[in-house]
Amino acid sequence: MNPIRRALISVSDKNGIVELAQKLSRIGVEIVSTGGTRRVLTEAGLPVIGVSEVTGFPEILDGRVKTLHPRIHAGLLAVRDEEEHIRQLNEHNIPLFDLVVVNLYPFEETVAQPRVTREAAIENIDIGGPSMVRAAAKNHRYVTVVVDPDDYGTVLDQAAQGGVRQETRERLAAKAFRHTAAYDALIAQYLTENAGESHPEKWTVTFNKAQDLRYGENPHQPAAFYRDPLPRKGTLAEAEQLHGKALSYNNINDANAALEIVSEFDRPAAVAVKHMNPCGVGVEETAAGAFRKAYESDPVSIFGGIVALNRTVDLETARKMKEIFLEIVLAPDFEEEALAVLKEKKNLRLLRLGEFPDERKAAPRIQTVSGGALIQAEDKKRIRREDCTVPTRRKPTEEEWEQLLFAWKVVKHVKSNAIVLARNSRTVGVGAGQMNRVGAARIAVEQAGKEAVGSVLASDAFFPMKDTVETAAQAGVTALIQPGGSIRDQESIDEADRRGLAMVFTHTRHFKH
Numbered sequence: 001m002n003p004i005r006r007a008l009i010s011v012s013d014k015n016g017i018v019e020l021a022q023k024l025s026r027i028g029v030e031i032v033s034t035g036g037t038r039r040v041l042t043e044a045g046l047p048v049i050g051v052s053e054v055t056g057f058p059e060i061l062d063g064r065v066k067t068l069h070p071r072i073h074a075g076l077l078a079v080r081d082e083e084e085h086i087r088q089l090n091e092h093n094i095p096l097f098d099l100v101v102v103n104l105y106p107f108e109e110t111v112a113q114p115r116v117t118r119e120a121a122i123e124n125i126d127i128g129g130p131s132m133v134r135a136a137a138k139n140h141r142y143v144t145v146v147v148d149p150d151d152y153g154t155v156l157d158q159a160a161q162g163g164v165r166q167e168t169r170e171r172l173a174a175k176a177f178r179h180t181a182a183y184d185a186l187i188a189q190y191l192t193e194n195a196g197e198s199h200p201e202k203w204t205v206t207f208n209k210a211q212d213l214r215y216g217e218n219p220h221q222p223a224a225f226y227r228d229p230l231p232r233k234g235t236l237a238e239a240e241q242l243h244g245k246a247l248s249y250n251n252i253n254d255a256n257a258a259l260e261i262v263s264e265f266d267r268p269a270a271v272a273v274k275h276m277n278p279c280g281v282g283v284e285e286t287a288a289g290a291f292r293k294a295y296e297s298d299p300v301s302i303f304g305g306i307v308a309l310n311r312t313v314d315l316e317t318a319r320k321m322k323e324i325f326l327e328i329v330l331a332p333d334f335e336e337e338a339l340a341v342l343k344e345k346k347n348l349r350l351l352r353l354g355e356f357p358d359e360r361k362a363a364p365r366i367q368t369v370s371g372g373a374l375i376q377a378e379d380k381k382r383i384r385r386e387d388c389t390v391p392t393r394r395k396p397t398e399e400e401w402e403q404l405l406f407a408w409k410v411v412k413h414v415k416s417n418a419i420v421l422a423r424n425s426r427t428v429g430v431g432a433g434q435m436n437r438v439g440a441a442r443i444a445v446e447q448a449g450k451e452a453v454g455s456v457l458a459s460d461a462f463f464p465m466k467d468t469v470e471t472a473a474q475a476g477v478t479a480l481i482q483p484g485g486s487i488r489d490q491e492s493i494d495e496a497d498r499r500g501l502a503m504v505f506t507h508t509r510h511f512k513h
């Protein structure tokens, strides 16, 4: 147990600080503070020593230098069991600090503001605060460090009982280093993004915990959801849950997949997702029409699915949704009557995105692997008709072009190897995550059944052989879209020509694993 005799308090966010200082003062703790903090405490009638009185030096450079002084840092870092350290402190008349209470300049809040200037951001980089926190945390054998008001109570209780326990000091030191590491990571992230660097030599992003989850992908896997400290409008992490049970790990993952797919479309679109793959996607003139199409795509798989819309959910759509069992409905907004209808379903989770920006900031994709991490840019590439070439004799009709580009947007989000069959702006068959391409095609064709006739087929990567063209043709598919680029492209082109199919090359691959 380490008794608290002297505390160094320097906080930007002054909430709760007067109460803490009052209680410390009551148990006989001497308080030393920086300018603004001292003023607040003095105004509350507390006896406080100014940092300048300890350092014998004024706070200068608009506060850029206040606690950065040997008379502060020696008092934090001295090893108290080392005679020589104590002798040196005595020689220079340096006081020891037993407790450091610091919260830092609000860098996160500053850069979260919409039109923050670089100057404002830089001025909110705290230097003296993290130095004190790190010094105290390093020397936690003797010093207690507090960076979070949630810990005031524990420290006060223990201080009142004679001193702060070792395990508390260790826990608070770890928390302090997490705090300064996250603080610096955000500064590094801000400056790195501003410098336009995408894959720097060190990867130092930080996330704040949004919520604990009951478990991860399976009940024996502990899990939590973390959010980017910077506001990313229109993202899942920013969505507001309006109703229903708490989200699970799999819910969040699936909802994210649904959001990514529905964001591809400018026209009203609805997407139903199961296990990270779309089981139904529909585009129509209205939200209700889009949802009806997504439902008709695969009325079996949508059961227990996650549905995302890129338009406000209206009463008509809500009524249709209510007829089936869904886990989540995610949309930019809900009309009041629609909300009332959907809320009748006790467990249905309703997520409001607020806005639905056309171009969201691409977030890097991080995949941990044994001993490391793979980091890549998000696949934000969108294909336009002008990007494509048509190697077959027959060119797609206007209707086929529309359906091919629709299917292409969907196949981009299906796990590889991926094949999507579409007709009338809705999916009719999805073959996902197969180990060979023709296998995915067969699944999609089988699922489509009669609806394969007159449909189009999209493939996320090139045809290594002509077998997918054969499978498609036999099922009644009339046009195909694929990246092209196989050394055996000509065989697929010849096969398509022989059967009168139109084929489009996008020259872009959309693997998704």
Ligand SMILES: NC(=O)c1ncn([C@@H]2O[C@H](COP(=O)(O)O)[C@@H](O)[C@H]2O)c1NC=O
Pocket (backbone or CB within 6 Å): 010, 011, 012, 013, 033, 034, 035, 036, 037, 038, 063, 064, 065, 066, 067, 068, 102, 103, 104, 105, 125, 126, 127, 128, 129, 130
């Ligand atoms: N420069 C310094 O020596 C310094 N020492 C402490 N600070 C910060 O100043 C803030 C408190 O200032 P004040 O008590 O004057 O309101 C705290 O967020 C603290 O982390 C400093 N400010 C920035 O680096």
